[in-house]
Amino acid sequence: MANGWTGNILRVNLTTGNITLEDSSKFKSFVGGMGFGYKIMYDEVPPGTKPFDEANKLVFATGPLTGSGAPCSSRVNITSLSTFTKGNLVVDAHMGGFFAAQMKFAGYDVIIIEGKAKSPVWLNIKDDKVSLEKADFLWGKGTRATTEEICRLTSPETCVAAIGQAGENLVPLSGMLNSRNHSGGAGTGAIMGSKNLKAIAVEGTKGVNIADRQEMKRLNDYMMTELIGANNNHVVPSTPQSWAEYSDPKSRWTARKGLFWGAAEGGPIETGEIPPGNQNTVGFRTYKSVFDLGPAAEKYTVKMSGCHSCPIRCMTQMNIPRVKEFGVPSTGGNTCVANFVHTTIFPNGPKDFEDKDDGRLIGNLVGLNLFDDYGLWCNYGQLHRDFTYCYSKGVFKRVLPAEEYAEIRWDQLEAGDVNFIKDFYYRLAHRVGELSHLADGSYAIAERWNLGEEYWGYAKK
Structure with missing residues (x-):
């Protein structure tokens, strides 16, 4: 072959x-x-x-x-x-x-x-x-x-x-x-x-055979200049810009004048306007930490990175020194749901520390570091939706043994305390108690805990 x-x-x-x-x-x-x-x-x-x-x-x-x-x-x-x-x-x-x-x-x-x-x-x-x-x-x-x-x-x-x-x-x-x-x-x-x-x-140290290198380069250039957008292939910017006829605030083409990688090594780097056609600046288009976590993420963003041979660079790399207080590295990175899902379990939102919305940043960086280190999988956020459903509907109080229910710090959950995430993920990864069955998957818990038809309607939202 x-x-x-x-x-x-x-x-x-x-x-x-x-x-x-x-x-x-x-x-x-x-x-x-x-x-x-x-x-x-x-x-x-x-x-x-x-x-x-x-x-x-x-x-x-x-x-x-x-x-x-x-x-x-x-x-x-x-x-x-x-x-x-x-x-x-x-x-x-x-x-x-x-x-x-x-x-x-x-x-x-x-x-x-x-x-x-x-x-x-x-x-x-x-x-x-x-x-x-x-x-x-x-x-x-x-x-x-x-x-x-x-x-x-x-x-x-x-x-x-x-x-x-x-x-x-x-x-x-x-x-x-x-x-x-x-x-x-x-x-x-x-x-x-x-x-x-x-x-x-x-x-590996070997090469990959290419039948027609010139044609391969032509197709690569075509993709890079004509087809590649930002993350999820969004092709218009999220804000009005000089080169674009249209913009959409929901677009992940987030780069703009005045938006920086605030924690970049050597000093902040401006993303700027990144019009199509310039292969050297494609990697600035997607700014997932700000898109996922809001403007407060800018000053903690080191850079955007990504996979081998991918110009979209959708992997947020952040450095938040305060995260070390929770026993995990201050640096970390991810994309998509894993960037923001961890604090969605807090019914009243995450508790801020010093600045507005920094609780969301810290909670999610702690969460993604723990989640990845334990090797857990969120099933595209369904695990956290299942937790929210079961807590809001009183399922945990019904199915957890009384002793287990009493030892879980539900007060931390209500207060948006990041320490709840630490305990929750430890239980999941080490299969501690009845609560850990959340990580068996939606079908399994629906059967095990008799969640009924109402649950399936909620899970589809």
Whole structure:
């Protein structure tokens, strides 16, 4: 499979320890990514297999553009059986960051994980050299410490996809993290945990074959100048600007004169007006911290970052020194729902500290750091909507044992105290008490707690 493909499938059997190489050309008609993953699952996983059975598999699959430099092409599709839906459907997670490109650079289109290790292991991939290593010393650690330790043992260039305590404890709403805060959810963390696989580390130094480099460059330039917008492909700015006929305050094309990366190293950097056509300034368009969290985020924003070969740069990087008071790093980054969902559970909003709306900033940075380190997955905010519903409708008082209900600091929740988030996420990741079943997923709690038809109407809002 020349041009776009390495032609290789890496198959790792955790039960036997066998690591083999196969030809990926037999899957050429399935294009890549999801197509590869679903074909392999349907061919190789027997009917009736449950998510945590040894017979279940994890399929990491790239696409033909991965690693080529094509805009927005650094995604890896992770296919397995669902941990959180009725019937254990075949599902897939989509993980950004740098993992997909490193897979391709190492020489693999697909990685198939099968079987179950007798004790914790991590998979070490450096081009053609592949080995299973003991991971007992990593078990119990979060994704951040796991990544740091593996990079210390291998190389700073290594990309590590790791699970945290949530995956180890088989929490259905768990995922894996690579490049610190790029997640693949859909229960894949629990699948890795069930197989005693703590992490996959990959570093590739090979190239990617391109059939026609000039045509590739022409198409890349066309995408960058004519097609690429801001996050979610918004193509008009959020404020009136000299170059634009239209504007929309709901657009994520947030850059404008007078808007700065306020905490940038070396001093604030102005985003300015970013009209279409200039490839060198595309990365300034999307300013997700301000879009998600409001104007107060400006002075704490270091920069916008993103995935390999993606010009949209939708990953907010922030530094809020006060966050250290809660035992997590003052820096952190994320995008989309994970940026703002953590404080939505407070019925009266988060409590501010010194400045207006800084409680929302601090609460969400604490929340996303903990969430990512534990390897939890919010199911696009549904986990937090479920919490809000159950609290507002008195479900917790009905279903939680009296002792557990009494020990939870509901007064902190009402006061918008960030410490409630810390306790809540710890319970979810470590499966502490009845409350932790929130992370089993919506269908599971609806059945377990007899939520009825009213709940499903609320969940769709």
